[in-house]
Amino acid sequence: MSAQQTYFDIFGLKPAYDVDRAALSQRYRELQREFHPDKYAAKSSREQMLAMQYAARINEAHTTLRDPVARAGYLLELAGVEVSPEQTTADAEFLMQQMMLREQLEEVRDAADPAAALDDLAAEVSGLFGGEQQAFARGFAAGELEAAKNSLLRLQFLAKLQRQVEELEEDLLD
């Protein structure tokens, strides 16, 4: 496993946004079965160290490829486009949408039925997220990297919002 091999190479996958999650999981288990340090418990200390490094890289590759936002970022990185997690968009329409969604999140607590309001919001965010994933896949496949980058920025925002929705859900449960 050389440093030149991409995460897609490691998993024997084509570098594209759509990834077969079942195939990814299966391949992950096969690789770990081969390289996990436990397989080297009776081997030399040198081999144990190598195994640990390989297993760590396999884990990193797996974590990146199975996460929809990290995977998009990685594809752009491979294509030479850097996007920092803090970077924001200048797209006015999307900025407006962000504000509305944030407001909606803040109003959940005061809603007549907070749980239902939160469910509605979660469904809306999830729908937007799915649509944006498709947009990214299309843009990236067509080589429109600037469009893909904008999709990634939206995905980053939506993923963060999803986490906030989950945190609020947990707060409401307690």
Added chain:
Amino acid sequence: MALLQISEPGQTPEPHQRKRAVGIDLGTTNSLVATVRSGSAEAIGAADGSVILPSAVHYSAEGVTVGAEARSRAGKDPYNTMLSVKRLMGRGVADVKSFGDQLPYRFADSDGGMPQIETAAGSVNPVQVSAEILRVLAQRGREALGGDLDGAVITVPAYFDDAQRQATKDAARLAGLHVLRLLNEPTAAAVAYGLDQGEEGVIAVYDLGGGTFDISILRLSKGVFEVLSTGGDTALGGDDFDRAIASWIAGEAGLGTDLDVTTQRALLDTACAAKEQLAQEQSVPVTHGDWQGTLNRATMAEILDPLIDKTLRACKRALRDADLAVDEVGEVVLVGGSTRTLRVRERVEQFFGRQPHAEIDPDQVVAIGAALQADVLVGNKSGDDLLLLDVIPLSLGIETMGGLTEKLIARNTTIPVAKAQEFTTFKDGQTAMAIHVVQGERELVKDCRSLARFELRGIPPMVAGAAHIRVTFQVDADGLLSVTAMEKSSGVSADITVKPSYGLEDEDITRMLRDSYAHAEDDMAARALREAQVEAERALESLLAALQENGAELLSEKELNAMERGMEALRLAHNGGDADEIHRRIEALNEVSEPFAARRMDASIRRAMQGHSLDEFDE
């Protein structure tokens, strides 16, 4: 190609000889050791047949006693009887003070690091106390298996941080055990059930002990156990049940809240007895002094439910972390003595919507799983059928400006894991820097656990901001952190010294080893020689097996000869009497065989890549 040389009989162990391996559950209250014999795992008993070893160590001028006898002295000689020492592992003096009067020991003043406890046999630290327990268990293993142990798997709670894991491993080293792996307790429990039954799917392990609660969500698929998430509460357990029931009794009996220690103790004993009886009876009479009352199951449920609710909330959180709904859980496994309480079983069954597994003794299930894993790791069993992928229980981060933490590795990340971070210098000509590594989820450094301070030295002097130091944080399969650093423009690797916040440095361990041998009137030199010989045998054996597998294919004649010379030199040293010489020869052999190890890895990768990449790239 040169022919492979095969060693003389007796110089290295027969490759197919069965190895002696044990699994050890080093518990807060009780410990035990198990092994696999004639295909099945079983706990190893003491001479009197008892399997459970109370985790109690008593120190006196005459010597050290461990187990039931030590525990029986706790009442009369509390200062010299160490109980629940697991709670002190990897903890600092300040943590210990926060436990308050629960631990009646005389702590010696130390420099803020690891606590030292004054006893009649001098001062001891928690690692040494744990090592005493491990020695007794190792001895049981040796007697049962008829010789020195080749390796042990030791279990730790899934939520144990780096310092606690390191302390456990240090204790094993002090006890002369070769640790194959630190295994998470819930994973061990799932192994015990999974292997026996060959189930596939999502498993929840609900572990409620005397003082701690732990929930883990695992996925088992084709023999691979993947920990998806862990959670829990380090201060919630059966002891809290007893306290809740005791305070109910105190209320019913009109005792008030300001009770002396003796009364409290008596109430707790009464509460504990009532709790246990209610597993069989619908209601039990309860007396305290002149007061008489009745406790029935419904009332106990009311008393315990708030505590059980807390555990179920943690279950919910763990499910969410694993991105699963409760109905996706296929199996529930109960671990820990407190899961004997009927109400716990009922509520767990309600929550998960299925009957939990409790067929294996909840006190033994962890050690049994550890023994099964030890058997695989030591090489007795083909490893194809079992692989455990654990996660890091708490996020790892570093201190940044203003006492804030920056997370580097998020909790529930599968281990092993490595993460690199770049740093630069603050001043012109700066040649050293310190990195403070913490573990925990909070924003402020002071709210997280301090693990260690790494000091980097030998940075080439440059103007401020010009040096790019790449620091790699690596967490191995045991959950233990190591750090390496390199200045990128010059390629100079920086020297790193580790100051563990609450742990031992290498020289401490060497000193304690020496002390413990003196204490046991053991011969340090003989012991060190034996350990070096075992290590030499392990190195020779693994290299020989590797050479037989693909030495001819991967090595030139010259390389093969160099390796054989190295092996021969190590064999000679092995038969001599100088431990240092053996270590030097092992080191030398490691160096010559390094390219071979790398090539073997590459060959495995090529093998692993084949078959897949072809059809997937050609579609």
